[in-house]
Amino acid sequence: xxxxxxxxxxxxxxxxxxxxxxxxxxxxxxxxxxxxxxxxxxxxxxxxxxxxxxxxxxxxxxxxxxxxxxxxxxxxxxxxxxxxxxxxxxxxxxxxxxxxxxxxxxxxxxxxxxxxxxxxxxxxxxxxxxxxxxxxxxxxxxxxxxxxxxxxxxxxxxxxxxxxxxxxxxxxxxxxxxxxxxxxxxxxxxxxxxxxxxxxxxxxxxxxxxxxxxxxxxxxxxxxxxxxxxxxxxxxxxxxxxxxxxxxxxxxxxxxxxxxxxxxxxxxxxxxxxxxxxxxxxxxxxxxxxxxxxxxxxxxxxxxxxxxxxxxxxxxxxxxxxxxxxxxxxxxxxxxxxxxxxxxx
Amino acid sequence: xxxxxxxxxxxxxxxxxxxxxxxxxxxxxxxxxxxxxxxxxxxxxxxxxxxxxxxxxxxxxxxxxxxxxxxxxxxxxxxxxxxxxxxxxxxxxxxxxxxxxxxxxxxxxxxxxxxxxxxxxxxxxxxxxxxxxxxxxxxxxxxxxxxxxxxxxxxxxxxxxxxxxxxxxxxxxxxxxxxxxxxxxxxxxxxxxxxxxxxxxxxxxxxxxxxxxxxxxxxxxxxxxxxxxxxxxxxxxxxxxxxxxxxxxxxxxxxxxxxxxxxxxxxxxxxxxxxxxxxxxxxxxxxxxxxxxxxxxxxxxxxxxxxxxxxxxxxxxxxxxxxxxxxxxxxxxxxxxxxxxxxxx
Numbered sequence: 191x192x193x194x195x196x197x198x199x200x201x202x203x204x205x206x207x208x209x210x211x212x213x214x215x216x217x218x219x220x221x222x223x224x225x226x227x228x229x230x231x232x233x234x235x236x237x238x239x240x241x242x243x244x245x246x247x248x249x250x251x252x253x254x255x256x257x258x259x260x261x262x263x264x265x266x267x268x269x270x271x272x273x274x275x276x277x278x279x280x281x282x283x284x285x286x287x288x289x290x291x292x293x294x295x296x297x298x299x300x301x302x303x304x305x306x307x308x309x310x311x312x313x314x315x316x317x318x319x320x321x322x323x324x325x326x327x328x329x330x331x332x333x334x335x336x337x338x339x340x341x342x343x344x345x346x347x348x349x350x351x352x353x354x355x356x357x358x359x360x361x362x363x364x365x366x367x368x369x370x371x372x373x374x375x376x377x378x379x380x381x382x383x384x385x386x387x388x389x390x391x392x393x394x395x396x397x398x399x400x401x402x403x404x405x406x407x408x409x410x411x412x413x414x415x416x417x418x419x420x421x422x423x424x425x426x427x428x429x430x431x432x433x434x435x436x437x438x439x440x441x442x443x444x445x446x447x448x449x450x451x452x453x454x455x456x457x458x459x460x461x462x463x464x465x466x467x468x469x470x471x472x473x474x475x476x477x478x479x480x481x482x483x484x485x486x487x488x489x490x491x492x493x494x495x496x497x498x499x500x501x502x503x504x505x506x507x508x509x510x511x512x513x514x515x516x517x518x519x520x521x522x523x524x525x526x527x528x529x530x531x532x533x534x535x
Numbered sequence: 536x537x538x539x540x541x542x543x544x545x546x547x548x549x550x551x552x553x554x555x556x557x558x559x560x561x562x563x564x565x566x567x568x569x570x571x572x573x574x575x576x577x578x579x580x581x582x583x584x585x586x587x588x589x590x591x592x593x594x595x596x597x598x599x600x601x602x603x604x605x606x607x608x609x610x611x612x613x614x615x616x617x618x619x620x621x622x623x624x625x626x627x628x629x630x631x632x633x634x635x636x637x638x639x640x641x642x643x644x645x646x647x648x649x650x651x652x653x654x655x656x657x658x659x660x661x662x663x664x665x666x667x668x669x670x671x672x673x674x675x676x677x678x679x680x681x682x683x684x685x686x687x688x689x690x691x692x693x694x695x696x697x698x699x700x701x702x703x704x705x706x707x708x709x710x711x712x713x714x715x716x717x718x719x720x721x722x723x724x725x726x727x728x729x730x731x732x733x734x735x736x737x738x739x740x741x742x743x744x745x746x747x748x749x750x751x752x753x754x755x756x757x758x759x760x761x762x763x764x765x766x767x768x769x770x771x772x773x774x775x776x777x778x779x780x781x782x783x784x785x786x787x788x789x790x791x792x793x794x795x796x797x798x799x800x801x802x803x804x805x806x807x808x809x810x811x812x813x814x815x816x817x818x819x820x821x822x823x824x825x826x827x828x829x830x831x832x833x834x835x836x837x838x839x840x841x842x843x844x845x846x847x848x849x850x851x852x853x854x855x856x857x858x859x860x861x862x863x864x865x866x867x868x869x870x871x872x873x874x875x876x877x878x879x880x
Contacts, residue, residue, distance in 0.1 A: 196637060206726065206760070211637035261616065267607050274633050283650075286631040288619055292541060292556035305628075381551070415551070423827050456827050482768050482801045484829045 194237040202231050252282045252309050254505070255302050259289045259315035262419050263449055265475045266314050269336065269498045273312060276502030282309065289316065291420055296324045303329055310505045313337065317385040325349065331508040331515075335501040336492070337387065338519060350508060350515040352501045354522040356387045359490045360394025361401075362524050363444060363472055368402050371533035372442040372470060376410040378429050378454060379446045380420055388420075391446040391474060409438045414450065421446075426453025434461050441469060441533050448473035448480045448489055455483070455529070466531035476525060485528035492522045539582040547576050597627045597654050599850070600647050604634045604660035607764050608794055610820045611659050614681065614843045618657060621847030627654065634661065636765055641669045648674055655850045658682065664730040670694065676853040680846040681837070682732065683864060695853060695860040697846045699867040701732045704835045705739025706746075707869050708789060708817055713747050716878035717787040717815060721755040723774050723799060724791045725765055733765075736791040736819060754783045759795065766791075771798025779806050786814060786878045793818035793825045793834055800828070800874070811876035821870060830873035837867045 200207045205228065212220040213228035231237075254277050258266055270286065277284045287302060289295045295316045302308065311332040318337050325348050338353030367375050377395050380388025392411070399406045412433050414425045426445055433440070434457065443458075445451035451473030455465055463469050465485055473480060476491030497520050507513045545552045550573065557565040558573035576582075599622050603611055615631065622629045632647060634640045640661045647653065656677040663682050670693050683698030712720050722740050725733025737756070744751045757778050759770045771790055778785070779802065788803075790796035796818030800810055808814050810830055818825060821836030842865050852858045 207637040208726070211639065262609075262612050264607075264609060264612075267609075267612070271607065271633070284632075286633075287629075288616070292552040294556065381553070423823060427827070452824075452827050455829070459829065478768060479797075479824060482772075482797050484800070484804065 254282050254310045255285045256312045257287045257289050261288045263421050264477045268494050272495050272498035310509050319385040333505045352497050352518045354492050356390035357394040359522045360391035361398045364395045364398035367442045374440040375442045376440040377444045378450050381413050388446050423453035426450030427457045430454040430457035441535050444472045448475045448477045470530040488527045488530040489525050490522045491525045599627050599655045600630045601657045602632050606633045609822045613839050617840050617843035655854050662730040678850045697842050697863045699837050701735035702739040704867045705736035706743045709740045709743035712787045719785040720787040721785040722789045723795050726758050733791050768798035771795030772802045775799040775802035786880050789817045793820045793822045815875040833872045833875040834870050835867045836870045
């Protein structure tokens, strides 16, 4: 029989989860009749409140740290939620640490290991190239999540990673734009020196053009500012304004993250350009905002929930020595929505 | 003389912050010429890399916990960034803990105090009413941030809080909508039993109608689902769909959070309604996405950066016994953008 959850109790009582929680916690804002009814059902169904279960587990102090680079990006909010749920379900507690764009995340991790009794570390976002000496200093298992790229064979034994194939997925998007008839496709990307997914996605852009034997106009490769939060709406907005000021013609714009694409849309709108009639806009990641945006954003949707679940599971398996390090690549999906259309120029 | 920062170095060298960081960290992706130039400037200006400074401080293990209810809400992302910066600047480290909507945040805090050597606790989001007995059990200073409401005098000595006047600010928004000629103003809010800002904002709605001696159509008071993440776009979308299906007429919709408002906009668009021509939409919070949204969202902008800075400063002052508990109310701003217009029905 499946474990009874708070949702089962709520359903049985015909009330919300919050009401059940308030009954359990003896919250002032619940009338006593409802409270008694809920408690009776809890007793009847043999439900053990989640709080107690969770707290019991948490005192074990088996702790996993999650280091996030780019905390303002909603792409990572979804990941964090899924990761936290997985960590708690396994009886571990989670420490979350924000890493600044200019900090070296492995250095931050090494420091954290010194201070806390950690069992494992999850890196969310950041570079895909790291100094081997520093990686070798890591004394607990770790995994790079949403970060793929060019791992050397000799480093692969020291960590796991879960990602999409950023280069191939980016190529898929640019190929789609080329097939819509676009030739002047601007790209908002990161400086190559960041060794980030931005670099891989830029490589995919080049590959799509090369495959179709179409020349790239390099003036349309636009580097976003090397700021505190590179993948922000503000940065997408600022970069697109500069691109427009440059006078370089383009009929499509591909931003290497949805958040950048949304910023780009604002700059285009302010310049009186219609999306997709005047400019097609595409992003990458598949954040929920993109679906709620007007126009709905065409994007490469990463299966972030599945990737995050697998991240936790794989790390736990490595911690518990059930398996060695693995390097998993998930398929992403070209998600065509309202912001892209055939080129009409 | 002001402390030299990484930004000063970057400016002086004419490179980005990331490049300076890569120079300091001996990152593989930087050419040796640039690296040497950056290191020379660092030496010349007497800059002490932030990483070292930060790590030195962090080992003190003076720790402040931040408990967040509603982590998917981007309103809190901004708060967390500011709070983390403040905590680190003061030489403390930060532990972040996500609290489920159905959990009692004070209970989670009490557990956390048992496990970790905490110096203080910041609550972000959650209820404004708490059990006195549980509050009395809290053995470290704590502060409720972005949570105002009805503190009893006797409880006020046990904690600090920083918020806007949710009731008055909400009243301001509804008064503005009434003055645009709207009478059938739907509101997306939370169930009263949650004792959340939703309740206070609903009270402000009532007060605005009462002040103008206009009757409220209670069928337009729409409670969002008591789900895992109440203030989500998904919930705003679902609630507005139900509202539309109810057949009740409305010319304006006020959602008690921007995130809900954005969800509402999608449901309205799908029903073929134009914003603001057919329905005016207003939110609350002032998240950055509202400014990038199309149409730009009218909202009540909370000064979240200032509130977050003050949150940290006040908590530190209490920890260091420089002052007693305080209860600060910040002014918010009615921010009129594109999503609202005079009633034309």
